[in-house]
Amino acid sequence: MNLLYANETPGALPPSWYAHSAAPFPPQPPLEGEVRADVCVIGGGYTGLSTALHLAERGVRVILLEAHRVGWGASGRNGGQIGVGQRVDPETIARLADEGLARDAFVLGRDAALYVRELVERHAIDCALKPGVMYVNHRARFDAATRAHAEHLAKAYDHDAVYLSPKEVSDRLGAVEVSGGMLEPSGGHLHPLAYARGLARAALAAGATLHEMTEATAIEGTTVQTARGRVLADRVVVACNGYLGKLLPEVAAKVMPINNFVLATEPLGERRAAALIRDDLAVADSRFVVNYYRLSEDRRMLFGGGESYGWIFPRDLKGFVRKRMLAVFPQLADVKVTHAWGGTLAITPTRLPVWGELRPGVFNASGYSGSGVALATMAGAVLAEAIGGDRRRLETMARLPVPAFPGGARLRQPILVAAMLLARMRDAL
Ligand SMILES: Cc1cc2nc3c(=O)[nH]c(=O)nc-3n(C[C@H](O)[C@H](O)[C@H](O)COP(=O)(O)OP(=O)(O)OC[C@H]3O[C@@H](n4cnc5c(N)ncnc54)[C@H](O)[C@@H]3O)c2cc1C
Known part of the structure; x- marks a missing residue:
């Protein structure tokens, strides 16, 4: 089954609050026909759009192909x-590889979060960017x-994240089943589709061609x-993430598409919204199947979570995500869910x-495992830099240990379903 078309009408965005509220593109x-380019980018999400933008800024002739509309995917x-x-902490990377790689990868990932802010400012992208993740x-x-x-993190990287006691968390969050946590001031949140479309506008303005x-x-x-x-290109950048299919089999064996789901409620009003989340923070919890939530600009609860590993989205998406939301915010039982949608990411x-660079002249960046807003944006800058001749940061990232899934592209899904059932049981206990 081709995930590009499994749950969707070609060219149509899902019925998300984002599609409802973003400025049109x-x-x-x-x-049509045969064209030449220095670089052909496949995929119009953050990875592809950021690559096209950064290449075009370097004067490279770049053509981007998108199967649907830009920003249509995750x-x-x-x-x-x-x-x-x-997506995993530097302590774990040090165990899987070495301290030096753990440091370089962490620093690049931290820079990525700050770079999103920089790009939004530089290109005046109107995407409701706010600082802070808890x-x-x-x-x-x-x-x-x-x-x-x-x-x-503070000692080794002079990083500004701080531990929060259970009281400090509950001062900021009106959720049940939460204890202590960590505040990341360098993180934040934004309107994802408005951001993608902003990158597309910036890429066009820099001279990229989008199809x-x-x-x-x-x-x-x-x-x-x-x-x-x-x-006919000199180089190709594959930026398809969860929708890759069989286009690049050597990557397909290492990345697994999974679906994840989000809902938006009706607007809650300032007072009720502030009793749920203070300081406009984005929040994510420690469950293996993570719950993540934040408030929209018009004070809706945007709540995400609940993965599925079959190709087809659950039929009652609103009910599917609402159940998870009520387990965290039972006080929202009377609130109407206005939008619910799904998307496919790659882990x-x-x-x-x-x-x-997986084959001569063929580059790839994917498998962000739920952490692609910043990392996919940064991937575009790093790929453009590598194509321009400075491969240092790409080589760092290429050294990160990513084995193929057991059983490769054919067996990865049934094995993961079994593993996730176990993880879900662990979350419940
Ligand atoms: C529901 C959900 C919630 C998430 N929440 C977060 C979050 O809060 N924070 C975070 O950091 N990350 C999150 N992620 C992950 C994040 O969205 C992704 O990592 C990131 O968007 C990946 O960007 P991308 O450009 O690589 O892929 P995508 O945005 O998926 O773009 C790939 C594009 O390639 C196109 N394409 C694929 N194959 C072809 C082809 N053969 N020809 C032409 N075009 C093709 C697709 O149509 C698609 O538009 C979430 C993902 C989902 C699904």
């Missing part, structure tokens, strides 16, 4: 939370490790085939991303 013409549907660092433990027994982690409704069907050398044309066995 003018359609870009599909590719980049236009996600929780909008700007995480800091990599990670909260759903079990008090995790608090000691969180405190030790915050202290390690929507144009699926790349094959990569032969550095030529990209589409249904009605092809791009890897170590939850570290897959970046690099």
